[in-house]
Amino acid sequence: MCRRPPRSRTSIRSTTDPKGRGTVQSKTSRESAASLLRPLTVRPIGLSAALGLIGDLAGPRIAPDLPRITGITLDSRAVLPGDLYAALPGAARHGGEFTDQALRAGAAAILTDAAGAVLAAQAATASGSEAPIIVVVPDPRRAVGPLSAVIFGTRDGAAPTLFGVTGTNGKTTTTYFLDALLQALGRTTGLIGTIEIRAGGEAIPSALTTPESPQVHSLLGLMRERGLDAASMEVSSHALEFGRVDGVRFDVAGFTNLTQDHLDLHGTMEDYFAVKADLFTSARCRQAVVLVDDPWGRRLAATAQVPVLTLRTSPGTDGGEPADWTVTDVGTSGLGHSFVLAGRSGERLSLRSGLPGTFNISNAALAAVMVLASGVPLDHLQATLDTHDPFTTEVPGRMQLVGEEPAAIVDFAHNPDALERTLASVRRPGGRVISVFGATGQRDESKRPVMGAVGARLSDILIVTDDDPHDEDDAVIRRAVLQGAEQAVREELLGCDILEVFPRAAAIDRAVELATGADTVIVAGRGHEVWQEVKGVNVSLDDRVELRSALTRHGFSVLSAPGIDS
Template sequence: MSEPSQRAVDFVPMNAPDAPVARTTAELADLFELQAHGSATATVTGVSLDNRDVRPGDLFAALPGAHTHGAVHASAAVDAGAVAVLTDEDGLRRLADLAGRDVPVLVAPDVRGVLGGISAAVQGQPAQRLRTFGITGTNGKTTTTYLLEQVLSHLGRTTGLIGTVELKVAEEHTPARLTTPESPQIQALLARMVGAGVQDLVMEVSSHALALHRVDGIVYDMVAFTHLTPDHLDFHGGMEGYYRAKASLFTAARARRGVILADDEWGRRLAAEAEIPVVTIGSQTPPTQPDPDTDWLLTIIASRPDHTTFTVTHRDGRSLSTEVWMPGRFNAANAAVAVVMAIESGISIGDLHHALAHGLRGNVPGRMERVADHPRCIVDFAHNTEALDLALKALRPTTKGRLFVVFGATGERDTAKRALMGEVAVARADVVVVTDDDPHDEDPAQIRTAVMVGALRAVPAAQRAGRTVDVFEVAPRATAIRRAVQFAGPSDTVLVAGRGHETIQEIAGVEHHLDDRDEVRAALDGGAR
């Protein structure tokens, strides 16, 4: 949902990475044009951003932070086995505790700007030994990543995956904490993948990761853009900055070829501005009309409650029809991006037709995930205005009764979208339950009030259209879910939106276990309505 700051220890409790390529501090200084301080030299076998996770032989990267500089932890890192420190000029001035310890210090103007390259060099450039796919966009990254990984697996490839939900090395899985981890963890994970025989890496690439250089050290073989809508604007300073971060993935420094879903102005702009060769996907489903210059055309054949049949057709006549076992046009678009990425990477349509004989199964945790049937209960990660709108529009045609939505807004993030989300909920649903998402350190009641302002503002328009919409404010979230599910009838649909696969809710700095899927099941097991 957002890019919180997490300890590196939360990354991957897997086996230790394969043996890295030892690099001396002198070699690193020469390769990356760093200032070297101190007379000592050391052999570096790993990189760490957190002194609590340092292993013997690590280079400790001391970065400036929001509240303190990482250099204040350098002494503890050395005590834990770090053999050298990488920092900036400000950090160098703060290394008083290292005086007399003869630890080499490497200084860069922008530590993040060199950290990915250094991490890749120490791990032996593992990305160069994998076929790499990267996917960016506001919504759809996780779903598209999972679907592409399924396509490649159906073709007999050994895959690795890095994303919001989990990290996968061949058959080994572990939960993820960041959409895109920090560069030292990414490079160590890629080295593990190489050692495990992985052939293809499929990876979500967030705007934070691009802006903060987390994916430096990787030049992707194929990248994709789903679409862009307002999100993370507090971090990027506006839509232009947000777009520029995403667009940086489509430069020669980061990728070789690209696929762009060109159904909105941002996709069309990116197609025109990309530095690398790209192909575009357009849709002929109203209200969008395809650009006549579109390379691939997505056509929806049939939409059903649990799956969507579609065709992708190239301008040269090549075509592939299949289905994705997820509802909604937007999921068909995600699946189309995955299929076209596979084709454009060199996989034949004949091989894909055989591999996708039974369609794409979906099974993406927390992405339009059906938890129950009577009432139909769906848990989805929709956490911004556009995603919420798309999810509700996808469910409306196949809802025989009332459409419920339970949602909230994240604290300390994009305050402008709160009222807009309330408006969208009333415009699309019959019963709107406003509750808490992750308040973080903000007052939950204040967040709910901002959402309710938009919801109540939209009620008169719904009434003028002849619709009756019930709006409730219920907290805590578990109670809101329980009341919505128990109030719904067998033919109703309940969408629980905003958190998807997440199982931790942060309130005033305290983490609480909360899984929307478990709460739905508990509500259904709670007896008569």
């Protein structure tokens, strides 16, 4: 065993990576951040032995005299002494080009493909560095996850108990609900997701919905070292497509829903489904809980390769067999709902969520059944729910209430289904819905007019503005959203007033200016994000801060002080 040098305690401030990829580090060294993600105590392992444990992924021949290593990373800037640097091909550059930087930081060896080996040797020669130890494998990206599990000691499936949640919408909220419920049950917990990473009481900023596989395994090793009982993780389609959870086997995997999104990556809904379905194989999870409210969920439940508990949270219209658990007796409870989970064999579990939105019934129900599936007895879970309120935990930027008169809400809804669920859930008797949203640049263009039409159908006033344009012309993006909204108004004879207001802060101000105390102002699309990317420049913009400021400016009260979310 060896002990790493003490970690830097430099504070890490959370900022947001453009469009839904969570948070990135600001004003701190990558080395400090990398060490925060790792166990303090590591067991060096011979690279030859480690490669021998990952089977065919290592290729046909393994040299017997490779060095001992204590870590692995894909980022040359995050290399720590003794690391294996995995030099992978990227969208624009190959990791092999950065070999010299990795060697100067103390990398013990380079893992790469044939093209990367040439680049690594060239980079070392050009800088005058000593010739590096280079290990070539057929597909280094697929080798990195299993190899990380070996290096960080997470291969044997020991604690913490792992919960993984996938689906288009609801992943973040469900993982927060899981975390809150597990804590209420007395467990010490970890969380890996879009907004943050937590290892016990320590929060670590998140750079991706799911970090790269070496980070995932080092985090799990850190959680084990700290004696955590359970961890909840968002598992995006990007994470599955790009191998970020390779080598991880979840104790319970949960599925929320599948709706149009990320088709810029996956191409078709069939391909999108196939990527999600890969989580529900015996190599990736032990058992599953699947929401069967939509056809994709029912198909997944029928084809999953592991034991499945099915969950229905909306009335069934498919004529299929009853679900293992069904939501019944839904009633209002504050801004949220109370409901009952009825089991196929007569079991009953009473729950509530204080968060607005009927979709939070689904998120809470999924979290509860996943915890039941992990082995928690029903009576123990009910006793905990009777004495705690885990499903009212605030989730930053997810149906986050900023003011009550008017109801002022910030939500992350950035695709048609999420937007429809959000807008349909916020109307109050006697009040109007005033919505503010746009669409993201350089993402699935087909959803832009669809979102505009959804907004027109469910809003009394729709204000189309900018989201994250990235490198696209913001006016072109707005025009596509507006065309969908205007067509819906024209063809469906809707009474929605449509405005185009930009920049986004001005649109939020205009929405509040138009509101009365009985109305609902919903700002959708960016949620917890605090930067807006425009032509490669990150512009400071937090919808929650702008909404609070607008409410105050127009004489309305707010629920919380600015700055608490960052």
